[in-house]
Amino acid sequence: MDNGLHLKAVEICRGGQPLLQIDAQVAPGEILTVMGPSGSGKSTLLSFLTGHLAPAFAATGQVVLDGSDVTAQPPEHRKIGILFQDDLLFPHLSVGANLAFGLRGGTKSERQKTIETALSDVGLKGFETRDPATLSGGQKARVALMRVLLSDPKALLLDEAFSGLDTDRRAQIRDLTFDHARKKNLPVVMVTHDIDDAKAAGGRVIQLGP
């Protein structure tokens, strides 16, 4: 498969001991859910994919994105976006400036238009000048989602991205995230403890491991 995200025989070790092994292909628009007990290496896997593996770990295998092996590339060249739980917006910047952060190219007015559209796509029309401190948790999550999408990633990683939200809000933001990821045809790797997240992503079990 050329397009999508291919985790080719990935093995992550710590202190010489294997922590996690995975071999999976995530097609564009598809969601790979990774579940497992605390400490099993889920976040470490995502840090390997983004290129931020901590020195305590060693990894073998390849990360192939849209047919290119990005394993040796620095994080900023990989085009892999990640959303964390309670993703922090820059507190000293307005909502609009937070969104402008990942935007490259185009004229100032084109960038402005892109931001307006992104906000209205997540039900936050007119929020450009708002201070992030004045937003609800769900509103912050929407801005964080748009910020990562505007950086034009070729794959999206979710690390307990919906965990800080109450049940209703969680389902809403999750649907919104899946919708946008599918619209952009992004392969998604979602780490979660929540069986409802996994059910919402759908599909089938492809690997069971220690």
Ligand SMILES: Nc1ncnc2c1ncn2[C@@H]1O[C@H](COP(=O)(O)OP(=O)(O)OP(=O)(O)O)[C@@H](O)[C@H]1O
């Ligand atoms: N920077 C680091 N240096 C050394 N060990 C680490 C580092 N980060 C995490 N670990 C350890 O590596 C193991 C895997 O951690 P990781 O955060 O990937 O687990 P996880 O499956 O995401 O857990 P959780 O579900 O609790 O978030 C844990 O035992 C953790 O304590």
